[in-house]
Amino acid sequence: MEEETPVTVTTPPHTPSGTQPPRVPIRIVTGPAGAGAAAMPAPQPGEPGGHGEPGGHGEPGNSGNSGEPATTVRLEAISCWYGGFRAIRDVSLDIERRRITALIGPSGCGKSTLLRTMNRMNDLVPSFRLAGRVTFDGVDIYGRGVDPVVVRRRVGMVFQKPNPFPKSIYDNVAFGPRINGYRGKLDELVERSLRRAALWDEVKDKLRQSGLSLSGGQQQRLCIARTIATEPEVILMDEPCSALDPRATLQIEELMAELSRDYTIVIVTHNMQQAARASDTTIFITMGDDRAGYVVERGPTLRIFTNPEHRLTEDYVSGRFG
Amino acid sequence: MxxxxxxxxxxxxxxxxxxxxxxxxxxxxxxxxxxxxxxxxxxxxxxxxxxxxxxxxxxxxxLDAQFLTSGPSRRAARAGVLPALVGSIEIALLVALITFPVGVAAAIYLEEYATDGRINRLLRTNISNLAGVPSIVYGIFGLALFVRGLGLGFTLLAGALTLSLLILPVVIIASMEALRAVPHAQREAAFALGGSRWQVVRGSVLPAAAPGILTGIILAMARAIGETAPLILVGAVTFVTFLPNPIASGYTVLPIQIFQWAGDPREDFQSLAAAAITVLLVLMFVLNALAIVIRARLSRHLTW
The missing domain is CATH 1.20.5 (Single alpha-helices involved in coiled-coils or other helix-helix interfaces)
Incomplete structure (x- = not known):
C-alpha cells in the first residue's frame, strides 16, 4: 500500500469551501480533516497532525495534509459474536484516509459485520458482542462516553438495497442535517449534497416528489446524497450496487472515485470486478471451519488481483472458490 | 440402458x-x-x-330538521336525536383524545423500545386477551373505577374513559402491527445518519406507520361509537332532553337511544329507531371517509 501513488488532486473539489454557511454549530468542515472535534472526544495527544491544522479546514481536496495520519479507522484484534456464534475472529486492519478500501470474501464470512463495527450499527442487534478496539482518528469509538449517535454522523453508511425514506427528495437529504441540529442554510446544503452525489441535474425540478419515485440507481445516489449531507468523514458502503443494473452500478463507481477525494470509503462487495475497478486497497476475508471470518490478505488492489501472496486469495479472485 | x-x-x-x-x-x-x-x-x-x-x-x-334538532319526547312526532347525537360525537372525540396518545405510546414502547424478553411477551399476550374481553365487563370495571372510585359519577367523561379502556387493546395491537410493517431498513437508514432512537422513531418510523395506525384507531372508534352495553352500566340514560356537559351531567348516546326506541311497542317509535340508526350509520360513514382521506394523504409517499 505504501508503494501506491497517493491520489493527487489538483483542482479543489467543488464542495464547499466558499459556500460554507456562516454559523454552523456542528462545525461543518467539508473534508475529513479535523471535523467533528466538537462532538467526539479529543484525539489522543500522540497525533498532532490533522486536527485543527490551520488551513486544513475547507480545503479537503489537498491530500497533501502531511501531518494528518494516513489511517482513519483502525480495527485492533476485533472479534464479534452474535449470541454464541462467533462471526469474526481476531481481525486487525487499517482504513486509509481518502482512499477506497474494498472488503471482499465469500458470503457469510463477516464482511458486513466488520463494516458495521466501524459505525456501531451492530449495537442495534441485541445479541451482538464485540471484543477488541475500533478507533477513529485515534479515539476508541466503543470507549466510555462515546455516543454511537455521534459516531454514526461522522461515519456514514449506504446500504445494500436503496432505502430512501418515504418522504420527498428534499426531505430525504435534509433528514440528517435536521436531526443533527444543522443551522445553516438547508436549501444550499441539500443542493450541494445532491450535486456531490451526481443527482442534482436529474432531480432539481422535482425536489418535492417522493424519493421512492426515483429509479433504483437514482435512489441509491439519493441515499449517498443523504449520507453526505451530514458531512461524514468516512462512508461505509454495504454492497451498494447489488440491487442495481450495470449502468447504474458504473455511475455509482464513478461517484465513489469522485467522492474519495474528500471522503474515506469502505465498500463491501461480492462483485470482484467492482473491487478491482473501483478500489485502491483490497482486503480479502474468508472464514474458518467454525465459520468465523478472518483477514487473509490485504494490499493494493492491483496486487491482490494480479499477484496475491496467499493461496486462498488467489483461488477466490480467480473464481475457483467462493 | x-x-x-x-x-x-x-x-x-x-x-x-x-x-x-x-x-x-x-x-x-x-x-x-x-x-x-x-x-x-x-x-x-x-x-x-x-x-x-x-x-x-x-x-x-x-328524518327531518325537527328530528335532528330536538330531544326525545313522549310523542313520536316531536321526538329527536339531538342529545344522543351530540353525546355520541362528544364521546367519540374524548375517546380519540384519550386512546390516541396512550395507545400509540404503548405500541411504540412495545415495538421500538422494549427488548424481546419474557415480560414483554407476557404484556403482548395480555393485551391481545384484553381485546377479547366482553364489553360488559369493561362496563362493570368502569363503574367501579371511574364512576365510584374516582368519583366521576354518571358523567359522559366516565363513559368516555370506559370506552377508551375498551378499545385501547385494539388500538395498541393495530399500531404495533403498523410499526412492525415498517421495513427494518428504514430504521437503519435513520440510525446511520446519526439519529437517536427517538429521532428514528419520530422522523422515520412513525410517518411510515401513520396510515396503518390511523386506520386502526378509526376502526376502533367506530366500535366505540356503536357500543351500548358498558355505557348502560356507567350511567348513560335514555331520556335526556338537554345537551350533555362532559363532566357535570347525565348523557345519552345514539345506540342507547336506538335501544330504547326499538323496545317501544308503538310502531312510530320503532320507526324513530330506524331513523336514529340511519343517523348513526351516516356518522360512521363520515368517520370512515375521513379515515380514508387522511390515510390517502399520509401514504402519498409510501410505495414500498
Missing amino acids: TAHPAGPVAAPAAAAPRFEPSLMRRKLAGTVFLGVCLLAVGLLLLTLAVLLWDILSRGVPW
Whole structure:
C-alpha cells in the first residue's frame, strides 16, 4: 500500500469551501480533516497532525495534509459474536484516509459485520458482542462516553438495497442535517449534497416528489446524497450496487472515485470486478471451519488481483472458490 | 440402458407419463373456486342490502330538521336525536383524545423500545386477551373505577374513559402491527445518519406507520361509537332532553337511544329507531371517509 501513488488532486473539489454557511454549530468542515472535534472526544495527544491544522479546514481536496495520519479507522484484534456464534475472529486492519478500501470474501464470512463495527450499527442487534478496539482518528469509538449517535454522523453508511425514506427528495437529504441540529442554510446544503452525489441535474425540478419515485440507481445516489449531507468523514458502503443494473452500478463507481477525494470509503462487495475497478486497497476475508471470518490478505488492489501472496486469495479472485 | 449413450434422453419417454395433462380439470377447479368466492361476496352484499333497505325505508321518512334538532319526547312526532347525537360525537372525540396518545405510546414502547424478553411477551399476550374481553365487563370495571372510585359519577367523561379502556387493546395491537410493517431498513437508514432512537422513531418510523395506525384507531372508534352495553352500566340514560356537559351531567348516546326506541311497542317509535340508526350509520360513514382521506394523504409517499 505504501508503494501506491497517493491520489493527487489538483483542482479543489467543488464542495464547499466558499459556500460554507456562516454559523454552523456542528462545525461543518467539508473534508475529513479535523471535523467533528466538537462532538467526539479529543484525539489522543500522540497525533498532532490533522486536527485543527490551520488551513486544513475547507480545503479537503489537498491530500497533501502531511501531518494528518494516513489511517482513519483502525480495527485492533476485533472479534464479534452474535449470541454464541462467533462471526469474526481476531481481525486487525487499517482504513486509509481518502482512499477506497474494498472488503471482499465469500458470503457469510463477516464482511458486513466488520463494516458495521466501524459505525456501531451492530449495537442495534441485541445479541451482538464485540471484543477488541475500533478507533477513529485515534479515539476508541466503543470507549466510555462515546455516543454511537455521534459516531454514526461522522461515519456514514449506504446500504445494500436503496432505502430512501418515504418522504420527498428534499426531505430525504435534509433528514440528517435536521436531526443533527444543522443551522445553516438547508436549501444550499441539500443542493450541494445532491450535486456531490451526481443527482442534482436529474432531480432539481422535482425536489418535492417522493424519493421512492426515483429509479433504483437514482435512489441509491439519493441515499449517498443523504449520507453526505451530514458531512461524514468516512462512508461505509454495504454492497451498494447489488440491487442495481450495470449502468447504474458504473455511475455509482464513478461517484465513489469522485467522492474519495474528500471522503474515506469502505465498500463491501461480492462483485470482484467492482473491487478491482473501483478500489485502491483490497482486503480479502474468508472464514474458518467454525465459520468465523478472518483477514487473509490485504494490499493494493492491483496486487491482490494480479499477484496475491496467499493461496486462498488467489483461488477466490480467480473464481475457483467462493 | 444406463450405459447407452442415448439412455438419459430416451428413458423418460419410455417410462409412464409423469404429468397429468388434463387442463380441463385444472381450469374447472379454478372456476369452481371463483364461484364460491363470488357466492360469499354476494351473500354478504345481499344481507347488507336487505338490512339497509329495511332501515332506510322506515327511517328516512322520519328524518327531518325537527328530528335532528330536538330531544326525545313522549310523542313520536316531536321526538329527536339531538342529545344522543351530540353525546355520541362528544364521546367519540374524548375517546380519540384519550386512546390516541396512550395507545400509540404503548405500541411504540412495545415495538421500538422494549427488548424481546419474557415480560414483554407476557404484556403482548395480555393485551391481545384484553381485546377479547366482553364489553360488559369493561362496563362493570368502569363503574367501579371511574364512576365510584374516582368519583366521576354518571358523567359522559366516565363513559368516555370506559370506552377508551375498551378499545385501547385494539388500538395498541393495530399500531404495533403498523410499526412492525415498517421495513427494518428504514430504521437503519435513520440510525446511520446519526439519529437517536427517538429521532428514528419520530422522523422515520412513525410517518411510515401513520396510515396503518390511523386506520386502526378509526376502526376502533367506530366500535366505540356503536357500543351500548358498558355505557348502560356507567350511567348513560335514555331520556335526556338537554345537551350533555362532559363532566357535570347525565348523557345519552345514539345506540342507547336506538335501544330504547326499538323496545317501544308503538310502531312510530320503532320507526324513530330506524331513523336514529340511519343517523348513526351516516356518522360512521363520515368517520370512515375521513379515515380514508387522511390515510390517502399520509401514504402519498409510501410505495414500498
